[in-house]
Amino acid sequence: MKPMRDILAAVALVGLALLSLPARAALQITDDRGDVVNFERSPQRIVSLLPSLAETVCELGQCQRLVGVDRYTNWPASVKPLPKVGGGLDPNIEQIVALRPDVVLMATSSRAGDRLRALGLKVVALEPKTHADVQRVMLKIGQLLEVPDAQKIWRAIDAAVMAAAQSLPASVRGTRVYFEVNPGPYAAGESSFIGETLTRLGTKNIVPASLGPFPKLNPEYIVRAAPDLIMVGQRSVDGMLQRPGWMSMRAMRAQHLCVFPADESDTLVRPGPRMAEGARLMVRCLADKAPGAKKAGVRP
Structure with missing residues (x-):
């Protein structure tokens, strides 16, 4: 048997070795750029440079953390x-730094991330583009904010989208839709x-997935495609009327056209927790303006 002196010396050496190891981060997040970001604790001061990300923070019940x-x-x-710190592509770096955020949430497409990291700020880049992305981003932010029921919140949103689809009159299913996101024209494609x-609602998008999620189209393309119904925001409709x-x-x-006011348009074009409300707005539009609804005498 080893003498007690040797045993104590061995224990001391193990203790010194453990102390020399780098401290393990309490929280570790891998963002959409593949960057691993470590936090000693869940961030309490958040700057968001993308509306859908701020909306997600609030949907998770953590609005008070936004600064x-x-x-x-x-x-x-x-x-x-809250202080406005510019746009996602042109943020006011000095103002962001002055807010002393624990983390800055931004889109992967933003070019400000490197500058903010160089100034010592933690940046998490997340950019939802599909339904699966919205779920993933919600769970990722839930992990970052240590919100245990993020998955439950997502399931409620997804179920509400399904309920909206089930409420759509059968007579308007199959309607061929053109959805314009903003002037250009930029359209919302199938992907x-x-x-x-729109696919979950049983409609047909005139812009195939092969053209990308939000392609810029030649206006003649839409004319040739001859959609049954057009959805567009109020900000875009004036220029639309002037197109050859x-x-x-x-x-x-025949006025098979839905023009959404600014607040509704914001709801529709932001890939975040208000997707179910967006689905209900589309259902209302289809029930009111689609050719099949008119024939069936359906009311919104």
Whole structure:
């Protein structure tokens, strides 16, 4: 048997070895760029540079952690008084630093991440583009904020989208839809989260997945495709009326056209927790304006 002195010496050496190991982060997140970001604790001061990410933070019941948002974030109402730090592509770096955030949430497409990291800030880049992305981002932010029921919240959103689809009159299923995201024209293709919602509603998107999620189209393409129904935001509709050949489309002549005011348009084009509300807006549009609904006498 070893003498007690040797045993104590061995224990001391093990203790010194453990102390020399680098401290393990309490929380570790891998973002959509593949970057691993370590936190000693869940961040309490958050700056968000993408509306859908701020909305997700709030949907998870953590709005009080937001200390700054981009200029486009306007929901829920509690975020409106927060400091605006520019846009996702042109943020005010000095203002962000002054807010002393524990983390900055931004889109992967933002070019500001490297500058913020160089200044010592932690950055998590997340960019939802599909329904699966919205779920993944919600769970990722739930992990970051240590919200245990993020999966339950997502299931409620997904179930509400399904309920909206089931409420759609059978007479309008199969309607061929063109959804314009913004002037350009930029459309919501089949592979976008908007296109996925339209598919779940049983409609047909005139913009195939092969063109990408949000392709810029030649206006003549839409004229040739001759959609049954057009969905567009109020911000885009004026220029649409001036496009050559557009008034010859049956959808335009017969007013099979839904024009969404700014607040509804924001709901529709943001891939976040309000997807179910977006689905209900699309159902209302189809029930009110689709050719099949008119024939069946359906009311919204």
